[in-house]
Amino acid sequence: MSVRETLQAVGNGAVLGTLTLLYPPRCPLCEVPLEEDCSKGLRFVCEGCLSQIQRVMPPWCARCGDPLEEGRDLCVRCAFEKVPFECARSFGLYEGVLARLTQRLKFQKEPALTRELAPLLAQALEQEGLFQCIEGITFVPMSRRSLWARGFNQSQLLAQRLGALVDKPVFATLWKHRETRPQVELSGQERLENLRGAFAPLRPAQCERILLIDDVYTTGATTTECSRALQSAGYPHVYVLTLARAPISSGR
Ligand SMILES: [Zn+2]
Ligand SMILES: [Zn+2]
Structure with missing residues:
Protein backbone atom coordinates (compact mmCIF):
# COMPACT_ATOMS: atom_id res chain seq x y z
CA MET A 1 0.00 0.00 0.00
CA LEU A 50 -6.53 3.96 -20.39
CA SER A 51 -8.40 4.98 -23.54
CA GLN A 52 -5.38 3.99 -25.68
CA ILE A 53 -5.67 0.29 -24.78
CA GLN A 54 -6.39 -1.78 -27.89
CA ARG A 55 -9.31 -4.14 -27.32
CA VAL A 56 -9.14 -7.71 -28.61
CA MET A 57 -11.54 -7.73 -31.55
CA PRO A 58 -13.35 -10.58 -33.34
CA PRO A 59 -13.12 -12.73 -35.40
CA TRP A 60 -11.70 -15.03 -32.77
CA CYS A 61 -11.86 -18.74 -31.93
CA ALA A 62 -15.13 -19.42 -30.11
CA ARG A 63 -13.24 -21.57 -27.59
CA CYS A 64 -9.76 -20.16 -26.89
CA GLY A 65 -10.30 -16.62 -28.20
CA ASP A 66 -7.23 -16.63 -30.49
CA PRO A 67 -7.47 -14.41 -33.59
CA LEU A 68 -9.05 -16.26 -36.49
CA GLU A 69 -9.79 -15.81 -40.17
CA GLU A 70 -13.32 -14.73 -40.99
CA GLY A 71 -15.76 -17.57 -41.62
CA ARG A 72 -14.41 -20.15 -39.14
CA ASP A 73 -15.61 -20.92 -35.63
CA LEU A 74 -12.64 -22.71 -34.10
CA CYS A 75 -8.88 -22.44 -34.49
CA VAL A 76 -6.95 -25.49 -35.71
CA ARG A 77 -5.95 -26.48 -32.16
CA CYS A 78 -9.47 -26.28 -30.71
CA ALA A 79 -10.93 -28.09 -33.73
CA PHE A 80 -8.83 -31.17 -32.93
CA GLU A 81 -8.30 -31.00 -29.20
CA LYS A 82 -10.80 -30.39 -26.39
CA VAL A 83 -9.52 -27.62 -24.12
CA PRO A 84 -10.61 -28.00 -20.49
CA PHE A 85 -12.41 -24.64 -20.37
CA GLU A 86 -15.63 -23.38 -21.95
CA CYS A 87 -14.03 -20.28 -23.42
CA ALA A 88 -11.16 -17.85 -22.83
CA ARG A 89 -11.49 -14.12 -23.43
CA SER A 90 -9.24 -11.10 -22.82
CA PHE A 91 -9.83 -7.39 -22.44
CA GLY A 92 -7.00 -5.97 -24.55
CA LEU A 93 -3.89 -6.68 -26.56
CA TYR A 94 -0.64 -7.10 -24.62
CA GLU A 95 1.06 -4.07 -26.11
CA GLY A 96 1.48 -0.34 -25.45
CA VAL A 97 -0.35 0.96 -22.38
CA LEU A 98 -1.74 -2.40 -21.24
CA ALA A 99 1.66 -4.13 -21.48
CA ARG A 100 3.31 -1.29 -19.52
CA LEU A 101 0.63 -1.34 -16.84
CA THR A 102 0.79 -5.14 -16.47
CA GLN A 103 4.58 -4.99 -16.17
CA ARG A 104 4.45 -2.16 -13.63
CA LEU A 105 1.91 -4.08 -11.59
CA LYS A 106 4.10 -7.19 -11.45
CA PHE A 107 7.71 -6.13 -11.75
CA GLN A 108 7.61 -2.70 -10.12
CA LYS A 109 5.23 -4.10 -7.52
CA GLU A 110 2.44 -1.56 -7.79
CA PRO A 111 -0.62 -3.49 -6.59
CA ALA A 112 -2.69 -0.27 -6.44
CA LEU A 113 -2.88 -0.44 -10.25
CA THR A 114 -5.39 -3.28 -9.88
CA ARG A 115 -7.90 -0.57 -8.93
CA GLU A 116 -7.65 0.76 -12.47
CA LEU A 117 -7.39 -2.63 -14.15
CA ALA A 118 -10.20 -4.59 -12.44
CA PRO A 119 -12.91 -2.35 -13.95
CA LEU A 120 -11.57 -3.33 -17.40
CA LEU A 121 -12.18 -6.99 -16.51
CA ALA A 122 -15.69 -6.09 -15.33
CA GLN A 123 -16.30 -4.37 -18.67
CA ALA A 124 -15.11 -7.44 -20.61
CA LEU A 125 -17.16 -9.78 -18.41
CA GLU A 126 -20.31 -7.87 -19.32
CA GLN A 127 -19.49 -7.34 -22.98
CA GLU A 128 -18.44 -10.94 -23.70
CA GLY A 129 -21.63 -12.28 -22.14
CA LEU A 130 -19.75 -14.14 -19.39
CA PHE A 131 -21.41 -12.40 -16.45
CA GLN A 132 -24.61 -14.46 -16.69
CA CYS A 133 -22.63 -17.72 -17.05
CA ILE A 134 -20.62 -17.63 -13.83
CA GLU A 135 -21.42 -18.18 -10.17
CA GLY A 136 -18.01 -17.49 -8.65
CA ILE A 137 -14.53 -16.18 -9.44
CA THR A 138 -11.10 -17.68 -8.83
CA PHE A 139 -7.52 -16.91 -9.88
CA VAL A 140 -4.26 -18.48 -11.04
CA PRO A 141 -2.17 -19.13 -7.91
CA MET A 142 1.55 -18.45 -7.46
CA SER A 143 4.05 -20.75 -5.81
CA ARG A 144 4.87 -19.91 -2.22
CA ARG A 145 8.37 -18.77 -3.19
CA SER A 146 7.18 -16.45 -5.99
CA LEU A 147 4.49 -15.04 -3.73
CA TRP A 148 7.07 -14.34 -1.04
CA ALA A 149 9.35 -12.61 -3.58
CA ARG A 150 6.62 -10.37 -5.06
CA GLY A 151 4.59 -9.90 -1.91
CA PHE A 152 1.23 -10.27 -3.66
CA ASN A 153 -0.49 -12.28 -6.37
CA GLN A 154 -1.68 -9.85 -9.06
CA SER A 155 -4.28 -12.31 -10.39
CA GLN A 156 -5.72 -12.75 -6.89
CA LEU A 157 -5.95 -8.95 -6.40
CA LEU A 158 -7.63 -8.55 -9.80
CA ALA A 159 -10.10 -11.35 -8.98
CA GLN A 160 -10.90 -9.87 -5.56
CA ARG A 161 -11.48 -6.38 -6.95
CA LEU A 162 -13.53 -7.80 -9.83
CA GLY A 163 -15.65 -9.84 -7.38
CA ALA A 164 -16.39 -6.69 -5.38
CA LEU A 165 -17.29 -4.77 -8.55
CA VAL A 166 -19.68 -7.38 -9.99
CA ASP A 167 -20.90 -8.81 -6.67
CA LYS A 168 -19.76 -12.40 -7.18
CA PRO A 169 -17.98 -14.53 -4.55
CA VAL A 170 -14.23 -15.06 -4.96
CA PHE A 171 -12.76 -18.45 -4.01
CA ALA A 172 -9.14 -19.54 -3.54
CA THR A 173 -9.44 -22.88 -5.33
CA LEU A 174 -5.93 -23.96 -6.35
CA TRP A 175 -2.37 -23.99 -5.09
CA LYS A 176 0.84 -24.22 -7.09
CA HIS A 177 2.78 -26.89 -5.31
CA ARG A 178 6.04 -26.74 -7.23
CA GLU A 179 8.24 -24.07 -8.73
CA THR A 180 8.32 -23.94 -12.55
CA ARG A 181 10.69 -22.35 -15.05
CA PRO A 182 9.68 -18.86 -16.30
CA GLN A 183 7.30 -19.46 -19.23
CA VAL A 184 8.94 -16.72 -21.27
CA GLU A 185 12.01 -18.95 -21.84
CA LEU A 186 9.94 -21.76 -23.37
CA SER A 187 8.18 -22.73 -26.60
CA GLY A 188 4.46 -23.61 -26.73
CA GLN A 189 4.80 -27.35 -26.06
CA GLU A 190 7.53 -26.80 -23.44
CA ARG A 191 5.21 -24.39 -21.61
CA LEU A 192 2.56 -27.07 -21.23
CA GLU A 193 5.12 -29.64 -20.03
CA ASN A 194 6.68 -27.13 -17.65
CA LEU A 195 3.33 -26.57 -15.92
CA ARG A 196 1.91 -30.09 -16.13
CA GLY A 197 0.65 -31.13 -12.72
CA ALA A 198 1.95 -27.97 -11.05
CA PHE A 199 -1.51 -26.93 -9.80
CA ALA A 200 -3.69 -28.85 -7.36
CA PRO A 201 -7.12 -28.22 -5.86
CA LEU A 202 -7.28 -26.68 -2.39
CA ARG A 203 -10.81 -27.90 -1.61
CA PRO A 204 -13.86 -29.40 -3.31
CA ALA A 205 -15.81 -27.23 -5.76
CA GLN A 206 -17.92 -24.41 -4.34
CA CYS A 207 -20.16 -23.98 -7.40
CA GLU A 208 -20.73 -25.32 -10.93
CA ARG A 209 -19.54 -22.45 -13.11
CA ILE A 210 -16.36 -20.64 -12.19
CA LEU A 211 -14.44 -17.80 -13.80
CA LEU A 212 -10.64 -18.12 -13.76
CA ILE A 213 -8.75 -14.80 -13.76
CA ASP A 214 -5.17 -14.29 -14.93
CA ASP A 215 -3.24 -11.23 -16.04
CA VAL A 216 -1.91 -12.34 -19.44
CA TYR A 217 -2.92 -15.14 -21.84
CA THR A 218 -0.14 -16.23 -24.17
CA THR A 219 -0.35 -19.86 -25.31
CA GLY A 220 -3.05 -20.79 -22.84
CA ALA A 221 -0.70 -23.23 -21.05
CA THR A 222 -1.36 -21.74 -17.60
CA THR A 223 -5.11 -21.51 -18.02
CA THR A 224 -5.25 -25.02 -19.51
CA GLU A 225 -3.41 -26.53 -16.54
CA CYS A 226 -5.42 -24.54 -13.99
CA SER A 227 -8.68 -25.48 -15.74
CA ARG A 228 -7.70 -29.17 -15.56
CA ALA A 229 -7.06 -28.84 -11.83
CA LEU A 230 -10.38 -27.01 -11.38
CA GLN A 231 -12.19 -29.80 -13.21
CA SER A 232 -10.53 -32.37 -10.99
CA ALA A 233 -11.80 -30.36 -7.99
CA GLY A 234 -15.33 -30.80 -9.36
CA TYR A 235 -15.92 -27.60 -11.35
CA PRO A 236 -17.55 -28.87 -14.56
CA HIS A 237 -17.58 -25.47 -16.30
CA VAL A 238 -14.53 -23.21 -16.26
CA TYR A 239 -14.52 -19.83 -18.02
CA VAL A 240 -11.30 -17.84 -18.43
CA LEU A 241 -10.85 -14.08 -18.50
CA THR A 242 -7.50 -12.32 -18.68
CA LEU A 243 -6.59 -8.68 -18.76
CA ALA A 244 -4.31 -9.02 -21.77
CA ARG A 245 -3.63 -11.37 -24.66
CA ALA A 246 -0.10 -11.66 -25.97
CA PRO A 247 1.33 -13.22 -29.09
CA ILE A 248 3.66 -16.07 -28.03
CA SER A 249 6.79 -14.11 -29.05
CA SER A 250 6.18 -11.41 -26.41
CA GLY A 251 6.24 -13.91 -23.56
CA ARG A 252 4.80 -13.20 -20.14
ZN1 LIG B 1 -1.41 8.91 -18.66
ZN1 LIG C 1 -9.00 -22.02 -30.33
Whole structure:
Protein backbone atom coordinates (compact mmCIF):
# COMPACT_ATOMS: atom_id res chain seq x y z
CA MET A 1 0.00 0.00 0.00
CA SER A 2 1.37 3.45 -0.93
CA VAL A 3 1.67 6.34 1.54
CA ARG A 4 -1.30 7.97 -0.17
CA GLU A 5 -3.45 4.86 0.13
CA THR A 6 -2.46 4.43 3.77
CA LEU A 7 -3.41 8.03 4.58
CA GLN A 8 -6.68 7.63 2.71
CA ALA A 9 -7.39 4.36 4.55
CA VAL A 10 -6.80 5.91 7.98
CA GLY A 11 -8.81 8.95 7.00
CA ASN A 12 -5.98 11.41 7.50
CA GLY A 13 -7.38 13.99 5.09
CA ALA A 14 -5.29 16.96 6.25
CA VAL A 15 -1.94 15.22 5.75
CA LEU A 16 -3.14 13.74 2.47
CA GLY A 17 -4.23 17.19 1.29
CA THR A 18 -0.82 18.72 2.10
CA LEU A 19 0.97 15.81 0.43
CA THR A 20 -1.18 16.23 -2.70
CA LEU A 21 -0.44 19.97 -2.75
CA LEU A 22 3.32 19.43 -2.44
CA TYR A 23 3.55 16.37 -4.70
CA PRO A 24 0.53 16.22 -7.01
CA PRO A 25 0.04 12.62 -8.15
CA ARG A 26 0.93 12.03 -11.78
CA CYS A 27 0.09 9.32 -14.28
CA PRO A 28 3.03 6.88 -14.20
CA LEU A 29 2.88 6.46 -17.99
CA CYS A 30 2.50 9.98 -19.38
CA GLU A 31 3.21 12.18 -16.31
CA VAL A 32 0.02 14.29 -16.58
CA PRO A 33 -1.31 15.34 -13.15
CA LEU A 34 -4.04 12.99 -11.95
CA GLU A 35 -7.34 14.37 -10.76
CA GLU A 36 -9.32 12.74 -8.03
CA ASP A 37 -12.43 11.05 -9.39
CA CYS A 38 -15.38 11.33 -6.96
CA SER A 39 -16.70 7.90 -7.94
CA LYS A 40 -13.35 6.08 -7.90
CA GLY A 41 -11.30 8.03 -5.32
CA LEU A 42 -7.59 8.37 -6.01
CA ARG A 43 -6.58 7.60 -9.58
CA PHE A 44 -3.37 5.81 -10.52
CA VAL A 45 -3.46 6.17 -14.31
CA CYS A 46 -5.02 8.90 -16.43
CA GLU A 47 -8.13 8.36 -18.58
CA GLY A 48 -6.14 9.35 -21.68
CA CYS A 49 -3.73 6.43 -21.24
CA LEU A 50 -6.53 3.96 -20.39
CA SER A 51 -8.40 4.98 -23.54
CA GLN A 52 -5.38 3.99 -25.68
CA ILE A 53 -5.67 0.29 -24.78
CA GLN A 54 -6.39 -1.78 -27.89
CA ARG A 55 -9.31 -4.14 -27.32
CA VAL A 56 -9.14 -7.71 -28.61
CA MET A 57 -11.54 -7.73 -31.55
CA PRO A 58 -13.35 -10.58 -33.34
CA PRO A 59 -13.12 -12.73 -35.40
CA TRP A 60 -11.70 -15.03 -32.77
CA CYS A 61 -11.86 -18.74 -31.93
CA ALA A 62 -15.13 -19.42 -30.11
CA ARG A 63 -13.24 -21.57 -27.59
CA CYS A 64 -9.76 -20.16 -26.89
CA GLY A 65 -10.30 -16.62 -28.20
CA ASP A 66 -7.23 -16.63 -30.49
CA PRO A 67 -7.47 -14.41 -33.59
CA LEU A 68 -9.05 -16.26 -36.49
CA GLU A 69 -9.79 -15.81 -40.17
CA GLU A 70 -13.32 -14.73 -40.99
CA GLY A 71 -15.76 -17.57 -41.62
CA ARG A 72 -14.41 -20.15 -39.14
CA ASP A 73 -15.61 -20.92 -35.63
CA LEU A 74 -12.64 -22.71 -34.10
CA CYS A 75 -8.88 -22.44 -34.49
CA VAL A 76 -6.95 -25.49 -35.71
CA ARG A 77 -5.95 -26.48 -32.16
CA CYS A 78 -9.47 -26.28 -30.71
CA ALA A 79 -10.93 -28.09 -33.73
CA PHE A 80 -8.83 -31.17 -32.93
CA GLU A 81 -8.30 -31.00 -29.20
CA LYS A 82 -10.80 -30.39 -26.39
CA VAL A 83 -9.52 -27.62 -24.12
CA PRO A 84 -10.61 -28.00 -20.49
CA PHE A 85 -12.41 -24.64 -20.37
CA GLU A 86 -15.63 -23.38 -21.95
CA CYS A 87 -14.03 -20.28 -23.42
CA ALA A 88 -11.16 -17.85 -22.83
CA ARG A 89 -11.49 -14.12 -23.43
CA SER A 90 -9.24 -11.10 -22.82
CA PHE A 91 -9.83 -7.39 -22.44
CA GLY A 92 -7.00 -5.97 -24.55
CA LEU A 93 -3.89 -6.68 -26.56
CA TYR A 94 -0.64 -7.10 -24.62
CA GLU A 95 1.06 -4.07 -26.11
CA GLY A 96 1.48 -0.34 -25.45
CA VAL A 97 -0.35 0.96 -22.38
CA LEU A 98 -1.74 -2.40 -21.24
CA ALA A 99 1.66 -4.13 -21.48
CA ARG A 100 3.31 -1.29 -19.52
CA LEU A 101 0.63 -1.34 -16.84
CA THR A 102 0.79 -5.14 -16.47
CA GLN A 103 4.58 -4.99 -16.17
CA ARG A 104 4.45 -2.16 -13.63
CA LEU A 105 1.91 -4.08 -11.59
CA LYS A 106 4.10 -7.19 -11.45
CA PHE A 107 7.71 -6.13 -11.75
CA GLN A 108 7.61 -2.70 -10.12
CA LYS A 109 5.23 -4.10 -7.52
CA GLU A 110 2.44 -1.56 -7.79
CA PRO A 111 -0.62 -3.49 -6.59
CA ALA A 112 -2.69 -0.27 -6.44
CA LEU A 113 -2.88 -0.44 -10.25
CA THR A 114 -5.39 -3.28 -9.88
CA ARG A 115 -7.90 -0.57 -8.93
CA GLU A 116 -7.65 0.76 -12.47
CA LEU A 117 -7.39 -2.63 -14.15
CA ALA A 118 -10.20 -4.59 -12.44
CA PRO A 119 -12.91 -2.35 -13.95
CA LEU A 120 -11.57 -3.33 -17.40
CA LEU A 121 -12.18 -6.99 -16.51
CA ALA A 122 -15.69 -6.09 -15.33
CA GLN A 123 -16.30 -4.37 -18.67
CA ALA A 124 -15.11 -7.44 -20.61
CA LEU A 125 -17.16 -9.78 -18.41
CA GLU A 126 -20.31 -7.87 -19.32
CA GLN A 127 -19.49 -7.34 -22.98
CA GLU A 128 -18.44 -10.94 -23.70
CA GLY A 129 -21.63 -12.28 -22.14
CA LEU A 130 -19.75 -14.14 -19.39
CA PHE A 131 -21.41 -12.40 -16.45
CA GLN A 132 -24.61 -14.46 -16.69
CA CYS A 133 -22.63 -17.72 -17.05
CA ILE A 134 -20.62 -17.63 -13.83
CA GLU A 135 -21.42 -18.18 -10.17
CA GLY A 136 -18.01 -17.49 -8.65
CA ILE A 137 -14.53 -16.18 -9.44
CA THR A 138 -11.10 -17.68 -8.83
CA PHE A 139 -7.52 -16.91 -9.88
CA VAL A 140 -4.26 -18.48 -11.04
CA PRO A 141 -2.17 -19.13 -7.91
CA MET A 142 1.55 -18.45 -7.46
CA SER A 143 4.05 -20.75 -5.81
CA ARG A 144 4.87 -19.91 -2.22
CA ARG A 145 8.37 -18.77 -3.19
CA SER A 146 7.18 -16.45 -5.99
CA LEU A 147 4.49 -15.04 -3.73
CA TRP A 148 7.07 -14.34 -1.04
CA ALA A 149 9.35 -12.61 -3.58
CA ARG A 150 6.62 -10.37 -5.06
CA GLY A 151 4.59 -9.90 -1.91
CA PHE A 152 1.23 -10.27 -3.66
CA ASN A 153 -0.49 -12.28 -6.37
CA GLN A 154 -1.68 -9.85 -9.06
CA SER A 155 -4.28 -12.31 -10.39
CA GLN A 156 -5.72 -12.75 -6.89
CA LEU A 157 -5.95 -8.95 -6.40
CA LEU A 158 -7.63 -8.55 -9.80
CA ALA A 159 -10.10 -11.35 -8.98
CA GLN A 160 -10.90 -9.87 -5.56
CA ARG A 161 -11.48 -6.38 -6.95
CA LEU A 162 -13.53 -7.80 -9.83
CA GLY A 163 -15.65 -9.84 -7.38
CA ALA A 164 -16.39 -6.69 -5.38
CA LEU A 165 -17.29 -4.77 -8.55
CA VAL A 166 -19.68 -7.38 -9.99
CA ASP A 167 -20.90 -8.81 -6.67
CA LYS A 168 -19.76 -12.40 -7.18
CA PRO A 169 -17.98 -14.53 -4.55
CA VAL A 170 -14.23 -15.06 -4.96
CA PHE A 171 -12.76 -18.45 -4.01
CA ALA A 172 -9.14 -19.54 -3.54
CA THR A 173 -9.44 -22.88 -5.33
CA LEU A 174 -5.93 -23.96 -6.35
CA TRP A 175 -2.37 -23.99 -5.09
CA LYS A 176 0.84 -24.22 -7.09
CA HIS A 177 2.78 -26.89 -5.31
CA ARG A 178 6.04 -26.74 -7.23
CA GLU A 179 8.24 -24.07 -8.73
CA THR A 180 8.32 -23.94 -12.55
CA ARG A 181 10.69 -22.35 -15.05
CA PRO A 182 9.68 -18.86 -16.30
CA GLN A 183 7.30 -19.46 -19.23
CA VAL A 184 8.94 -16.72 -21.27
CA GLU A 185 12.01 -18.95 -21.84
CA LEU A 186 9.94 -21.76 -23.37
CA SER A 187 8.18 -22.73 -26.60
CA GLY A 188 4.46 -23.61 -26.73
CA GLN A 189 4.80 -27.35 -26.06
CA GLU A 190 7.53 -26.80 -23.44
CA ARG A 191 5.21 -24.39 -21.61
CA LEU A 192 2.56 -27.07 -21.23
CA GLU A 193 5.12 -29.64 -20.03
CA ASN A 194 6.68 -27.13 -17.65
CA LEU A 195 3.33 -26.57 -15.92
CA ARG A 196 1.91 -30.09 -16.13
CA GLY A 197 0.65 -31.13 -12.72
CA ALA A 198 1.95 -27.97 -11.05
CA PHE A 199 -1.51 -26.93 -9.80
CA ALA A 200 -3.69 -28.85 -7.36
CA PRO A 201 -7.12 -28.22 -5.86
CA LEU A 202 -7.28 -26.68 -2.39
CA ARG A 203 -10.81 -27.90 -1.61
CA PRO A 204 -13.86 -29.40 -3.31
CA ALA A 205 -15.81 -27.23 -5.76
CA GLN A 206 -17.92 -24.41 -4.34
CA CYS A 207 -20.16 -23.98 -7.40
CA GLU A 208 -20.73 -25.32 -10.93
CA ARG A 209 -19.54 -22.45 -13.11
CA ILE A 210 -16.36 -20.64 -12.19
CA LEU A 211 -14.44 -17.80 -13.80
CA LEU A 212 -10.64 -18.12 -13.76
CA ILE A 213 -8.75 -14.80 -13.76
CA ASP A 214 -5.17 -14.29 -14.93
CA ASP A 215 -3.24 -11.23 -16.04
CA VAL A 216 -1.91 -12.34 -19.44
CA TYR A 217 -2.92 -15.14 -21.84
CA THR A 218 -0.14 -16.23 -24.17
CA THR A 219 -0.35 -19.86 -25.31
CA GLY A 220 -3.05 -20.79 -22.84
CA ALA A 221 -0.70 -23.23 -21.05
CA THR A 222 -1.36 -21.74 -17.60
CA THR A 223 -5.11 -21.51 -18.02
CA THR A 224 -5.25 -25.02 -19.51
CA GLU A 225 -3.41 -26.53 -16.54
CA CYS A 226 -5.42 -24.54 -13.99
CA SER A 227 -8.68 -25.48 -15.74
CA ARG A 228 -7.70 -29.17 -15.56
CA ALA A 229 -7.06 -28.84 -11.83
CA LEU A 230 -10.38 -27.01 -11.38
CA GLN A 231 -12.19 -29.80 -13.21
CA SER A 232 -10.53 -32.37 -10.99
CA ALA A 233 -11.80 -30.36 -7.99
CA GLY A 234 -15.33 -30.80 -9.36
CA TYR A 235 -15.92 -27.60 -11.35
CA PRO A 236 -17.55 -28.87 -14.56
CA HIS A 237 -17.58 -25.47 -16.30
CA VAL A 238 -14.53 -23.21 -16.26
CA TYR A 239 -14.52 -19.83 -18.02
CA VAL A 240 -11.30 -17.84 -18.43
CA LEU A 241 -10.85 -14.08 -18.50
CA THR A 242 -7.50 -12.32 -18.68
CA LEU A 243 -6.59 -8.68 -18.76
CA ALA A 244 -4.31 -9.02 -21.77
CA ARG A 245 -3.63 -11.37 -24.66
CA ALA A 246 -0.10 -11.66 -25.97
CA PRO A 247 1.33 -13.22 -29.09
CA ILE A 248 3.66 -16.07 -28.03
CA SER A 249 6.79 -14.11 -29.05
CA SER A 250 6.18 -11.41 -26.41
CA GLY A 251 6.24 -13.91 -23.56
CA ARG A 252 4.80 -13.20 -20.14
ZN1 LIG B 1 -1.41 8.91 -18.66
ZN1 LIG C 1 -9.00 -22.02 -30.33
